[in-house]
Amino acid sequence: xxxxxxxxxxxxxxxxxxxxxxxxxxxxxAAERRGLSFTHRFSDRINSPLGEIPWNDLGIPIRDPxxxxxxxxxxxxxxxxxxxxKSEVFQRYPSSRLGLFIGTTTCGISGFFDVTRELKNSGRxxxxxLKADMQQAWVGRKLASEFAIRGPVxxxxxxxxxxxxxxxxxxxxVRMGWVDAAIVLGVDVLNSVTLHGFDALQLxxxxxxxxxxxxxxxxxxxxxxxxxxxxxxxxPSIGTRVRSYAALTEGHHMTQPAPEGVGMQRCMEMALVQAxxxxxxxxxxxxxxxxxxxxxxxxALAIGQIFGDTSLVHPTKxxxxxxxxxSGALELxxxxxxLEANHSSAFQNAYALKNSFGFGGSNISIxxxxxxx
Amino acid sequence: MNxxxxxxxxxxxxxxxxxxxxKSIPLWRRMTALQKSVIAVFVKAVENDPTLFEDLKAAGxxxxxxxxxxxxxAMLRVTQEIDANSLPISPKxxxxxxxxxxIAYLCIHQHSQQPGFALSGGYESQDLALHLASRRISAGxxxxxxxxxxxxxxxADPRNENAKAELLxxxxxQDFRSRYSLQAIDQTYDRFELGWDxxxxxxxxxxxxxxxxxxxxxxxxxxxKPEPKRSLRNSFGLELRSAWQELx
Numbered sequence: 001x002x003x004x005x006x007x008x009x010x011x012x013x014x015x016x017x018x019x020x021x022x023x024x025x026x027x028x029x030a031a032e033r034r035g036l037s038f039t040h041r042f043s044d045r046i047n048s049p050l051g052e053i054p055w056n057d058l059g060i061p062i063r064d065p066x067x068x069x070x071x072x073x074x075x076x077x078x079x080x081x082x083x084x085x086k087s088e089v090f091q092r093y094p095s096s097r098l099g100l101f102i103g104t105t106t107c108g109i110s111g112f113f114d115v116t117r118e119l120k121n122s123g124r125x126x127x128x129x130l131k132a133d134m135q136q137a138w139v140g141r142k143l144a145s146e147f148a149i150r151g152p153v154x155x156x157x158x159x160x161x162x163x164x165x166x167x168x169x170x171x172x173x174v175r176m177g178w179v180d181a182a183i184v185l186g187v188d189v190l191n192s193v194t195l196h197g198f199d200a201l202q203l204x205x206x207x208x209x210x211x212x213x214x215x216x217x218x219x220x221x222x223x224x225x226x227x228x229x230x231x232x233x234x235x236p237s238i239g240t241r242v243r244s245y246a247a248l249t250e251g252h253h254m255t256q257p258a259p260e261g262v263g264m265q266r267c268m269e270m271a272l273v274q275a276x277x278x279x280x281x282x283x284x285x286x287x288x289x290x291x292x293x294x295x296x297x298x299x300a301l302a303i304g305q306i307f308g309d310t311s312l313v314h315p316t317k318x319x320x321x322x323x324x325x326x327s328g329a330l331e332l333x334x335x336x337x338x339l340e341a342n343h344s345s346a347f348q349n350a351y352a353l354k355n356s357f358g359f360g361g362s363n364i365s366i367x368x369x370x371x372x373x
Numbered sequence: 374m375n376x377x378x379x380x381x382x383x384x385x386x387x388x389x390x391x392x393x394x395x396k397s398i399p400l401w402r403r404m405t406a407l408q409k410s411v412i413a414v415f416v417k418a419v420e421n422d423p424t425l426f427e428d429l430k431a432a433g434x435x436x437x438x439x440x441x442x443x444x445x446x447a448m449l450r451v452t453q454e455i456d457a458n459s460l461p462i463s464p465k466x467x468x469x470x471x472x473x474x475x476i477a478y479l480c481i482h483q484h485s486q487q488p489g490f491a492l493s494g495g496y497e498s499q500d501l502a503l504h505l506a507s508r509r510i511s512a513g514x515x516x517x518x519x520x521x522x523x524x525x526x527x528x529a530d531p532r533n534e535n536a537k538a539e540l541l542x543x544x545x546x547q548d549f550r551s552r553y554s555l556q557a558i559d560q561t562y563d564r565f566e567l568g569w570d571x572x573x574x575x576x577x578x579x580x581x582x583x584x585x586x587x588x589x590x591x592x593x594x595x596x597x598k599p600e601p602k603r604s605l606r607n608s609f610g611l612e613l614r615s616a617w618q619e620l621x
Contacts, residue, residue, distance in 0.1 A: 001514065096561070096562075096566070105471065105472075107493075108493075109452075112448050112449060112452045113452050113455075113456065115449070115452075116449060116452040116453050116456050117456065119449075119453075120453075120456075125527070126445070126449070126526065126527045127526050127527070127588060128588070130442055130445070130588050132495060132496075132608070134442055134445075135441060135442060135443075135493055135494075135495045136443065136472065136493035137493040137494050137495040137498070138495065141495065141607070141609050144609070145609050150561075150562050152501075152504070152505070152560070153611075154492060154494070154501060154505065155492065155493045155494065156490060156491065156492060156493075157443070157471075157472040157473065157491045157492070157493050158472070158473040158476075158489065158490060158491040159471050159472075159473055159491075162491075165490055169490075169505070172509065172512075172514055175512075175514075176508065176509070176512035176514060177512075178508055178512075192455050193448075193451055193452065193455065193467070193470070196451075196454075196455055196460060196461065196462050196467075197451065197462060197464075197467035197470070198467075199460075199461060200460075200461040200462045200463065200464045200467055201464050201467065201468075247435075247488035248433070248486045248487070248488050249436075249476060249477065249480040249485065249486055249487060249488060249489045250480070250486065251480035251481050251483070251484055251485050251486050252481065253481070254468055254474065254477055254478070254481075255468065263486070266486070358473070359468070359471055359473070359474075359477070360471065360473050360474060360476065360477025360478075360480075360489075361477060361480070362473055362476070362477070362489060362491075364488075
């Protein structure tokens with residue numbers, strides 16, 4: 001979808017293993033610091049590096065590592081409190097004109113464990129045990145209530161494309177005047193379902209992951225909570241804007257990309273056409289780049305077909321790990337910071353391409369723009 | 374602002390005996406009840422009007438898939454395996470626990486590349502999808518959209534899985550298919566704010582309230598039709614309203 005909007009990312013707050021502020025992200029990107037460690041709260045079960053949010057630094061002690069939903073909610077509350085300090089968005093607009101668009105894959109898991117135990121102990125029918133906190137949407141409801149967000153609240157759960165989908169839907173909600181500002185929240189917290197699931201799929205690299213490397217051997221899982229404000233901003237020197245986006249479902253396979261990355265290629269090509277840009281006008285590519293054999297092979301081929309080679313590719317999961325449903329939001333923020341760092345003049349047009357290619361062939365490519373419109 | 378018209382609306386419960394052709398679908402035996410219900414309702418809709426769905430495919434109309442609890446049985450099998458320390462868990466169950474697995478299967482089966490958005494909205498899932506899809510069409514961001522809302526449940530015997538799905542096709546185009554036009558759509562936490570205070574929700578409006586629902590699902594369709602006036606309130610006080618007019 002082509003967009004020539006005056007809607008910009010005006011503020012962000014986050015918690016991740018790679019930094020808990022945009023300043024830390026910038027510094028860690030410049031230093032190429034890795035936010036992954038072999039020492040983590042799941043070391044007794046998972047023999048692979050993970051990226052953990054520094055929970056203690058956020059003032060959130062981990063009492064029960066298996067209660068991921070409690071951490072998730074407290075982490076989101078802490079990130080929202082920081083966003084509230086940084087941004088005037090909560091004061092500037094009526095609460096009914098403020099929206100919340102969440103991308104996540106791990107909300108509600110603790111609720112399922114509770115029901116698992118109740119089913120075993122009570123013998124009651126499942127229907128009588130279904131509860132609101134088993135829904136991915138529960139955290140959005142709680143945050144909206146606590147932070148007085150009374151506009152639309154949506155939770156997207158299209159696997160690793162979740163928060164990239166939330167981002168474009170948030171953008172469009174401002175664009176069509178449904179809301180004055182929208183908060184995008186990408187959130188996923190490490191938990192036993194995700195860890196044992198990827199372990200069962202044999203997709204975890206026992207060493208540090210190496211996306212877009214011939215030596216790659218799988219994913220390092222990680223966690224992040226990223227909140228961004230999208231609102232109208234007439235000053236072109238402020239914020240990164242969306243130039244275009246394209247989304248499709250590959251319709252090929254549940255876990256493997258279509259041969260030679262043709263679905264990925266088509267998605268990127270659609271985004272470029274919608275942007276009205278030639279490939280050489282893109283100066284930065286943040287790929288999905290999970291470091292799995294199949295994803296990176298397909299994505300590298302697809303990028304090579306469009307751009308000639310992969311020299312523009314900056315696979316940042318090498319540093320951040322794969323934050324799953326939060327990865328789109330985290331890497332859009334990183335792409336925005338890289339555009340700023342590489343193009344100091346706000347009046348110099350510069351474009352970045354961000355890919356999120358999720359499970360089930362859920363693809364989305366977003367072209368970001370820095371500079372005057 | 375574009376009008377929004379209902380081009381197709383139907384429901385399907387997962388009863389393989391009613392759809393013998395479904396068993397021949399590749400990967401059918403592998404799918405969860407929820408995924409089967411999604412395929413079943415879509416196959417039924419395509420059989421009714423193949424041209425419409427070819428047009429939707431060509432237009433790249435988005436598919437909004439929504440479910441209150443998602444892949445309940447697959448997720449429970451995963452948590453049961455972990456709880457019992459039965460590791461490694463089943464890779465298939467893990468893949469199927471993902472909310473967009475149903476869309477992935479649907480697009481594989483239909484050879485479709487339509488973008489799929491998996492939405493979790495709790496009790497109000499289906500109404501949220503209707504609001505999002507219709508607002509985007511109304512604003513000219515999409516020309517059409519498919520909404521699929523599904524729910525899976527089981528009785529005391531967890532092997533007896535059941536699921537139901539409903540499907541609505543919305544379009545900005547009014548043509549011979551258009552049976553209803555969307556007259557109004559709005560949301561509020563405060564009915565006075567929108568001037569709803571003088572209206573008696575109990576009479577003209579079909580009302581749904583999460584606090585009284587006791588786990589039941591507020592389906593969008595009643596006997597294959599949208600309700601003329603519908604009001605749904607969740608436990609946080611959010612009220613979503615929609616109104617349809619039947620076209621003669």
